[in-house]
Amino acid sequence: MPIPAPGFQPALPKILIPEKISPDGIEILKKSTTIHQKHGLSPEELLRIIPDYDALIVRSETKVTAELLRAGKKLKVVARAGVGVDNVDVATATTLGVIVVNSPVGNINAAAEHTIALMMAVARNVGDACASLKAGKWERSRLVGVEVKGKTLAIVGLGKVGLTVARQAGGLGMNLIAYDPYANPNIAAAANVTLYPSIKDLLPLADFFTIHTPLIASTKGMIGAAELAIMKPTARLLNVARGGMIDEAALLSALSAQTIAGAGLDVFTSEPPQPDSVTSRLIAHPAVVATPHLGASTVEAQENVSLDVCEQVILILAGQLPRSAVNAPFILPEEYGTLKPFVGLVEKMGTLYTQHCARYRRDGLPGTNAHFRTTFDLIYEGALANLNTTKPLFAALVKGLLATIAGPDGTNVNIVNAELVAKERGITINESRSRENVDEKGYAASVTLKARLSRSSGASADATEEEQEIQGFVSANTPYIRTLDRFSTNFVPAGTLLICRNFDSVGKIGFVGSRLGKAGVNIRYMSVAPLRTGGKTFEGNGGVESENEALMILEVDRPVEDAVVKGLIGEEGVLEASVVTL
Ligand SMILES: NC(=O)C1=CN([C@@H]2O[C@H](COP(=O)(O)OP(=O)(O)OC[C@H]3O[C@@H](n4cnc5c(N)ncnc54)[C@H](O)[C@@H]3O)[C@@H](O)[C@H]2O)C=CC1
Numbered sequence: 001m002p003i004p005a006p007g008f009q010p011a012l013p014k015i016l017i018p019e020k021i022s023p024d025g026i027e028i029l030k031k032s033t034t035i036h037q038k039h040g041l042s043p044e045e046l047l048r049i050i051p052d053y054d055a056l057i058v059r060s061e062t063k064v065t066a067e068l069l070r071a072g073k074k075l076k077v078v079a080r081a082g083v084g085v086d087n088v089d090v091a092t093a094t095t096l097g098v099i100v101v102n103s104p105v106g107n108i109n110a111a112a113e114h115t116i117a118l119m120m121a122v123a124r125n126v127g128d129a130c131a132s133l134k135a136g137k138w139e140r141s142r143l144v145g146v147e148v149k150g151k152t153l154a155i156v157g158l159g160k161v162g163l164t165v166a167r168q169a170g171g172l173g174m175n176l177i178a179y180d181p182y183a184n185p186n187i188a189a190a191a192n193v194t195l196y197p198s199i200k201d202l203l204p205l206a207d208f209f210t211i212h213t214p215l216i217a218s219t220k221g222m223i224g225a226a227e228l229a230i231m232k233p234t235a236r237l238l239n240v241a242r243g244g245m246i247d248e249a250a251l252l253s254a255l256s257a258q259t260i261a262g263a264g265l266d267v268f269t270s271e272p273p274q275p276d277s278v279t280s281r282l283i284a285h286p287a288v289v290a291t292p293h294l295g296a297s298t299v300e301a302q303e304n305v306s307l308d309v310c311e312q313v314i315l316i317l318a319g320q321l322p323r324s325a326v327n328a329p330f331i332l333p334e335e336y337g338t339l340k341p342f343v344g345l346v347e348k349m350g351t352l353y354t355q356h357c358a359r360y361r362r363d364g365l366p367g368t369n370a371h372f373r374t375t376f377d378l379i380y381e382g383a384l385a386n387l388n389t390t391k392p393l394f395a396a397l398v399k400g401l402l403a404t405i406a407g408p409d410g411t412n413v414n415i416v417n418a419e420l421v422a423k424e425r426g427i428t429i430n431e432s433r434s435r436e437n438v439d440e441k442g443y444a445a446s447v448t449l450k451a452r453l454s455r456s457s458g459a460s461a462d463a464t465e466e467e468q469e470i471q472g473f474v475s476a477n478t479p480y481i482r483t484l485d486r487f488s489t490n491f492v493p494a495g496t497l498l499i500c501r502n503f504d505s506v507g508k509i510g511f512v513g514s515r516l517g518k519a520g521v522n523i524r525y526m527s528v529a530p531l532r533t534g535g536k537t538f539e540g541n542g543g544v545e546s547e548n549e550a551l552m553i554l555e556v557d558r559p560v561e562d563a564v565v566k567g568l569i570g571e572e573g574v575l576e577a578s579v580v581t582l
């Protein structure tokens with residue numbers, strides 16, 4: 001491993017921010033990254049400069065397309081400073097191992113309050129009245145409104161924003177009804193919301209109708225001419241979620257025909273709208289109160305989302321787990337602490353396997369090839385056996401197994417793409433949970449990696465020919481390897497290690513130490529690992545002798561030359577020797 005020159009400073013990760021993000025989060029980034037805030041870039045300009053960046057932070061305006069993601073060869077994370085990720089090609093990001101994070105709660109209250117603001121504005125003609133007065137008119141009789149108290153508010157999508165709207169509208173004395181196939185009936189009941197089995201049931205009852213779902217296949221165009229036709233002519237529609245869920249042409253016709261009384265719209269199919277388009281004509285309609293996607297635009301919400309995503313970007317760039325990745329499993333905060341040190345340990349176990357165990361295999365690789373198939377068992381013991389998700393550990397193993405053998409593009413393995421990468425490389429990992437009590441061993445959790453090698457003949461595998469095992473545990477946040485193959489060890493998997501398998505007799509340590517000394521290699525730490533079970537007999541000079549084998553694990557201060565390692569083997573009872581860098 002090349003030793004950095006004195007004074008060498010590694011380049012800081014580069015972050016591109018093409019939209020306006022609150023400075024609160026940017027302050028956090030400044031300490032450990034280089035930030036380029038370049039607003040108003042065209043898609044072509046963005047495509048040209050993206051290869052330079054490790055992270056991209058956007059709001060709703062930047063279209064993070066498959067083409068952009070593929071061009072971002074260094075990209076590790078796309079952070080959406082807000083909720084909706086419909087402007088990000090999440091599927092492509094997943095394939096490429098790019099983590100997509102958002103801020104799922106930071107702007108919820110802002111979006112809900114904006115919905116209430118639009119509802120009141122539509123009910124009392126606030127926009128029209130303001131424009132009329134500014135134009136020098138005094139039109140009190142034309143601008144008579146309606147009250148919301150005692151009226152029925154229908155909510156489609158009783159998630160975070162929808163529920164907040166329900167609670168706020170409840171405070172205004174409205175009757176609340178909703179449709180959401182995944183809503184929790186107890187939470188709905190506690191907010192005085194009556195759930196209905198379909199949107200159709202809500203439509204004829206609603207005085208105000210508001211949508212709070214994501215834009216997905218099942219919600220696209222969910223309010224069209226047929227739905228508008230069964231609403232009351234006095235009904236008013238609100239949309240602070242996403243354009244595309246209401247058919248804009250159908251709404252414009254219904255407003256013009258006065259079969260719908262009004263609409264409050266914050267989001268549109270095209271943002272900003274094209275001049276002379278249906279969207280522009282809808283916005284211009286006198287019964288519409290429109291705002292330019294301002295739902296999340298409050299000082300408070302922008303501070304929240306900026307801090308939230310910038311903190312997550314820092315975590316990801318440091319190789320840690322994000323809080324709210326869109327394309328990775330949700331990790332409960334209380335489980336995060338248990339998982340974190342084991343992610344590092346399992347990665348090291350994978351690297352140790354590839355560098356130490358697999359080198360004695362006939363093909364030397366951890367996957368399946370024309371001749372051999374390796375199946376890995378990752379067994380979680382103690383506190384690890386009770387986790388809701390172990391995906392970070394699975395990902396850590398794939399990453400560790402490939403770290404020293406993958407090509408330049410192959411090392412970007414993470415929680416997002418680990419399963420895909422394992423599949424592509426023919427690596428089979430079976431995860432299981434052991435109920436064994438590990439407390440008596442002095443630690444709360446441990447993890448065992450077993451690698452079973454069999455001949456691969458077509459689709460089916462033959463009987464196991466070799467089995468290797470590495471077991472590790474964590475104590476005071478430090479990872480330890482407890483078992484390496486047939487040996488009982490206790491070493492920290494870090495740095496450069498020389499691992500020798502030898503007959504456990506006097507003189508070995510002195511012999512290896514002097515050879516290393518001659519090669520200018522210092523030993524920092526040493527441990528001897530005995531066999532886990534008994535000894536063995538062998539043919540020695542004086543006939544059949546009985547002697548135990550042992551592993552000698554030496555942490556050295558620099559890589560050991562190949563010739564020095566090979567020179568140890570066969571001398572003074574040293575049977576095998578390998579150098580691993582962890
Ligand atoms: N205008 C703005 O500036 C803002 C807009 N938003 C948008 O608001 C929307 C809601 O956000 P959250 O409440 O945070 O999301 P959420 O995920 O908490 O809630 C969405 C709800 O929609 C429900 N749902 C999904 N498919 C449905 C269907 N076919 N029919 C009925 N219900 C369905 C889900 O079960 C879920 O309860 C998103 O589209 C988000 O992008 C959020 C913040 C600001």
Ligand SMILES: O=C(O)C(=O)COP(=O)(O)O
Nearest residue numbers: 059060081082083084296
């Ligand atoms: O969070 C959301 O889903 C929003 O729509 C907010 O979008 P914005 O960040 O204001 O461009």
